[in-house]
Amino acid sequence: MIRDITLGQYFPGESAIHRLDPRVKIIATLLFIIELFIVDNFIGFAIAAVYLGAVIAVSRVPLSFIVRGLKPVIIILLFTFALNIFMVDGQIIWQWKFLHITVEGVRLAVFMAIRIILLLIGSSMLTLCTRPLSLTDGIERLLSPFKKIGLPAHEIAMMMTIALRFIPTLLEETDKIMKAQQARGADFESGGLIQKAKALIPILVPLFVSAFRIAMDLAMAMESRCYRGGEHRTRMHEMKLKGMDWAAIAFLVVFLAMIIIESRIF
Amino acid sequence: MDNIIKIENLTFEYLRDEDQMNLKAIEDVSLEIERGSFTAIIGKNGSGKSTLAKNLNGLLLPTEGVVYVGGFDTRDDKHIWDVRQTAGMVFQNPDNQLVSAIVEDDVAFGPENLGIDPAEIRRRVDKALEDVNMGKYKKKAPHLLSGGQKQRVAIAGVVAMKPQCIIFDEPTAMLDPRGRDEIMAIIDELHEEGITVILITHFMEEAVRADRVIIMHEGKILMDGTPAEVYAQEELLRSANLTIPLMVEVAAKLRQQGIDVPQGIITEEKMVEFICQYK
Numbered sequence: 001m002i003r004d005i006t007l008g009q010y011f012p013g014e015s016a017i018h019r020l021d022p023r024v025k026i027i028a029t030l031l032f033i034i035e036l037f038i039v040d041n042f043i044g045f046a047i048a049a050v051y052l053g054a055v056i057a058v059s060r061v062p063l064s065f066i067v068r069g070l071k072p073v074i075i076i077l078l079f080t081f082a083l084n085i086f087m088v089d090g091q092i093i094w095q096w097k098f099l100h101i102t103v104e105g106v107r108l109a110v111f112m113a114i115r116i117i118l119l120l121i122g123s124s125m126l127t128l129c130t131r132p133l134s135l136t137d138g139i140e141r142l143l144s145p146f147k148k149i150g151l152p153a154h155e156i157a158m159m160m161t162i163a164l165r166f167i168p169t170l171l172e173e174t175d176k177i178m179k180a181q182q183a184r185g186a187d188f189e190s191g192g193l194i195q196k197a198k199a200l201i202p203i204l205v206p207l208f209v210s211a212f213r214i215a216m217d218l219a220m221a222m223e224s225r226c227y228r229g230g231e232h233r234t235r236m237h238e239m240k241l242k243g244m245d246w247a248a249i250a251f252l253v254v255f256l257a258m259i260i261i262e263s264r265i266f
Numbered sequence: 267m268d269n270i271i272k273i274e275n276l277t278f279e280y281l282r283d284e285d286q287m288n289l290k291a292i293e294d295v296s297l298e299i300e301r302g303s304f305t306a307i308i309g310k311n312g313s314g315k316s317t318l319a320k321n322l323n324g325l326l327l328p329t330e331g332v333v334y335v336g337g338f339d340t341r342d343d344k345h346i347w348d349v350r351q352t353a354g355m356v357f358q359n360p361d362n363q364l365v366s367a368i369v370e371d372d373v374a375f376g377p378e379n380l381g382i383d384p385a386e387i388r389r390r391v392d393k394a395l396e397d398v399n400m401g402k403y404k405k406k407a408p409h410l411l412s413g414g415q416k417q418r419v420a421i422a423g424v425v426a427m428k429p430q431c432i433i434f435d436e437p438t439a440m441l442d443p444r445g446r447d448e449i450m451a452i453i454d455e456l457h458e459e460g461i462t463v464i465l466i467t468h469f470m471e472e473a474v475r476a477d478r479v480i481i482m483h484e485g486k487i488l489m490d491g492t493p494a495e496v497y498a499q500e501e502l503l504r505s506a507n508l509t510i511p512l513m514v515e516v517a518a519k520l521r522q523q524g525i526d527v528p529q530g531i532i533t534e535e536k537m538v539e540f541i542c543q544y545k
Binding site for chain 1: 323347350354355359362363364365366368371375376377379382383388391409420423427
């Protein structure tokens, strides 16, 4: 059970979106988020929604899968919606004691809700359609110009790669330790919050010890395989922008232009 | 003879806290390993065999003495990467030596570190994975593989660096019997392809296939010879707390019964052959 955990929320597929260069996808996502904050009316959102809809259609990720990803943030969504709807002053349409709903409040609440939903779906499309490892590769390439000012781009990407590799290993280790402690009568279920937290200590201590041991082993293995940082290093997967990537960039530019023009006109 | 590894009076001490004596793991060992040979180094826990292995590719540096790998002194900073590329190393724990969450990326890790051309890396990775029969697991995540499969990926990762010599540091210690057989078969194949193999182990049975067996005991070489020569000295083996392979013991018992079993019979196959032809 604990082995089957999926990392991030990658949805395996072979669609055009999946095969795009991760750098293009990361930049597109960033631009999309920025655009959502430029937009100040519903027509702009309509354009963004069409764009996002097109991306989802091409990616062939089922809509139900995407919506499921929104579940954890529903509470935040409802909370902001309620705040906006009750807190904005203006033309009152409903009132009960100190609570009142205004036209402006409704408009703002709907506006913010749409913005948050588009934002979440837009950014989750990045992680849904990109393998975690290509994502770290992409981040490394995008950050590499900043190496000159001392940003350790390669090291950051390497750390993320190793973290991704060892999450399942450490989960297994946790599972093993928990079972070993349970076999000796440890109780993780009963008691209040504080007691439960205390019960975690006998898991965490050995887990840390074994994490250090794993790190030592890994460091030795990496050294024996001639790892010496980012210098002189080549990569098996070269990143070259292909026809598809240029098409995506063109699509992105058109979308960007539409949003800017739209915000000028209306 | 052409020696790929030459050890001259190696002594290695682990540094400990000031109030304690340094721990001497290896004491004045001299050894030469012939190119293309298959050497097994056997010893129980604490005999210094793993420390010796780590001295062979510069992970540990000698306290005294010199280790030459492919002609390079391991203490020479300029050539440390040459040393490590000449003598690759496979470790005991299959989990803790894989770097990437995708099998083929992990195999590519070594060649990438050497700064090899991407197209050539691709070729080497595919070849290395085929060599260890893991071609169809290329895109899999290591944590979904069995221990034996993970260890095969680790071997592919070393093979892709094209080392002349591979040091296996107890590669089967954490595997089940099936995984153990798989790994030993691959080690045999690599040896046949001309790679110098140094197998560190505490399983006497695994050493049977080697050209040469070295028994380590308390940081020193206790015995050094062909498997048949070494196994013949039962008394000495027992004194080093090592278990004798079953067939060697069977041969000894048969000899006690007055049956003249030749010295060279140490594997099951040879024993079966001998018994079938015995008149």
